[in-house]
Amino acid sequence: RSGDLSFPSFRKEGCTQCKRCTVECPFGAINEDEKRYPLFNESRCRRCGTCMGACPVRVISFENYSVDTVGQQIKAVDVPEEFDEKPRILVLACENDAYPALDMAAMNGATYSAFVRIVPVRCLGSVNTIWITDALNGGYDAVMLMGCQKGDNYQCHFVKGSEMAHYRMSKIGDTLQQLQLETERVATYEIAITDGERAAALINEMAETIERIGLSPFKF
Ligand code: SF4
Ligand code: SF4
Structure with a gap:
């Protein structure tokens, strides 16, 4: 931004x-x-x-940051079809810590699933749940939200943006139920700027989870 x-x-x-x-x-x-x-x-x-x-x-x-601009980025990603047998995982990463952490992890040689696509967001608090439901409806197999530490020892640059995102995501279960999707397909994490390797490992764990539970039924 x-x-x-x-x-x-x-x-x-x-x-x-x-x-x-x-x-x-x-x-x-x-x-x-x-x-x-x-x-x-x-x-x-x-x-x-x-x-x-x-x-x-x-x-x-905002002038150049809106539900629509990020929504378009999410939709612009190529989602492999059913017969490709490849998952697609969306990571919405806070541009202040999680995104640079993943960048640094890659520079330090950490590897993570090639099936992930990362979209930076201004703060996890700015994540509108429509991005998640649209992504899942569009055939993404999983959505991971990575933001700063919340709570009393918060590291969120905007005090409680990350906390608000966690609160909203705690209610995403109903949406997943309506879509008849497994709850494991959406997860929220607290990632510090020094957590690059951990973030990479979490992505790999999510890729393993998708392998276990199967590709999204919305691809079929
Ligand atoms: S959150 Fe509610 S009050 Fe605020 S702009 Fe949206 S609709 Fe209006
Ligand atoms: S500080 Fe308040 S009004 Fe300004 S962008 Fe954040 S939530 Fe919106």
Whole structure:
């Protein structure tokens, strides 16, 4: 996101005034206007994108970072078909720690499954669950979310973005059930910048899991 100095904006016509953005913003940067719509306070906003990840109707976006731009990246990946017998694993990696950790691991010679595709995200808090359901519906075999440490000793650059992502993902089980998919296909991890080798090993573990439980039925 280098160079992206835009602040979040929202499409008022689509807003349901649910207040998820206000509740999840780690910096208390969203107030209400006189008609009870969100009012973004740019002097407090750190541009983490957690509000974008939280919005159930996906009306919050930045100039060059939105549910649609990342969704397009996910859709642009070639997903092998059933007869190719190759899995496709999506990793959504926080650009602050997990993504550089994987980069460093590769530079240090660590190897991980060639079936993985990594998409960097601004903060795990900005991950909207539609990316996960769209990926699974599109035939990805697994989705891994890698973000910073949450909780009291948090290392999340945006305080509770990672925690919010974990909270949302704790509810992804219902979606998986509706899709009749195994819960192992979606997992969330805490990865520090020094955890490159561990992150690589987790990817390999997920590849083994897919080998064990089989390719996604959505390929067939
Ligand atoms: S981008 Fe982050 S800090 Fe700014 S309003 Fe959204 S959640 Fe709050
Ligand atoms: S989360 Fe989305 S729909 Fe809900 S109040 Fe915020 S902008 Fe409106």
